[in-house]
Structure formats: C-alpha cells, structure tokens
Amino acid sequence: MQKTFSQAFIEHLEQSDLKVTEIAIRAGVSKDALYSLKYGKSQNMAVDDAIRVAAVFGKKVEEFLGLSEAQIRSTLAEKVARLSSREQAILEASLDAILSDIYDHQVAEARDAIEEEEPG
Incomplete structure (x- = not known):
C-alpha cells in the first residue's frame, strides 16, 4: 500500500535534524500545513507544496514517498483504466x-x- 504524504513527511522529519519551522521557510509553505501533516490532521498537501517540501529533503516527490518508477506506472495505469x-x-x-x-x-x-x- 502506498504511504501518504503525511507518513512520508513524519519519517523524513524523524530521520533529519530539521524542524518544522525551518522546513516551512525553506519550502515556502505554511507551518500550519506541515503541523497538520505531522499530527495527522491531513494526509496530503497541494502538489506544488509537496514538491517543494520533498526538495528540502533533497528528493523528488516519488522518492520522498518511496515509490519506484514501476510502482508509479502501475498506479497510473490502474487509475487510467478506471x-x-x-x-x-x-x-x-x-x-x-x-x-x-x-x-x-x-x-x-x-x-x-x-x-x-x-x-x-
């Protein structure tokens, strides 16, 4: 099962020395949005914001979420088929x-x- 952006954010936050405020400043997103992810009030965020947050950790969104190219293609194909x-x-x-x-x-x-x- 694919993890949510919230789950990936929490994992990356725990593995880094970064603070939510610092990530918010670097990514240009609100602290409130990141705290909502951290405390489970929201599971995902706007794509543009997600791209910038992942970049703070030096990753593309798909890497941030732990997805392989094959998983991305498979998920996309399943959605298109519906x-x-x-x-x-x-x-x-x-x-x-x-x-x-x-x-x-x-x-x-x-x-x-x-x-x-x-x-x-």
Missing part, C-alpha cells in the same frame, strides 16, 4: 498540452542559452 473512454480522451489531451508546454519551455531555455553564448 476512467471512461471520454475521460481517457480528456486526460490524453491534457497530457499532450502539458508535454507541449514542457517542450516549448525547454526549447526557449536552450535558445536563450545559445544566445547568451554568442558574442554580441
């Missing part, structure tokens, strides 16, 4: 848009890097 054909089409279109945005961003970054290297 969707209707229409919902799968919407998901596919959304993923295409996200990947297109990522590609466009990478191309723009590469172009900017090349322009910076060229003599003026």
Whole structure:
C-alpha cells in the first residue's frame, strides 16, 4: 500500500535534524500545513507544496514517498483504466498540452542559452 504524504513527511522529519519551522521557510509553505501533516490532521498537501517540501529533503516527490518508477506506472495505469473512454480522451489531451508546454519551455531555455553564448 502506498504511504501518504503525511507518513512520508513524519519519517523524513524523524530521520533529519530539521524542524518544522525551518522546513516551512525553506519550502515556502505554511507551518500550519506541515503541523497538520505531522499530527495527522491531513494526509496530503497541494502538489506544488509537496514538491517543494520533498526538495528540502533533497528528493523528488516519488522518492520522498518511496515509490519506484514501476510502482508509479502501475498506479497510473490502474487509475487510467478506471476512467471512461471520454475521460481517457480528456486526460490524453491534457497530457499532450502539458508535454507541449514542457517542450516549448525547454526549447526557449536552450535558445536563450545559445544566445547568451554568442558574442554580441
């Protein structure tokens, strides 16, 4: 069974010398949100916040949660299989848009890097 973000947070907190306040400052999230995780009032948090909290511990979210790539793919496949054909089409279109945005961003970054290297 996959652990919750709260469970992973508690494990990482116990294994580190970091304090909740320090993590909140470094991650740019509220102390209250982290205390809610620590004391079990909430099990998960917003994706953007989770990414930043995991980064404080030097990890990606999937590493923070202890998931392997195979587990991630399996979980994703199971969830997609539960969707209707229409919902799968919407998901596919959304993923295409996200990947297109990522590609466009990478191309723009590469172009900017090349322009910076060229003599003026």
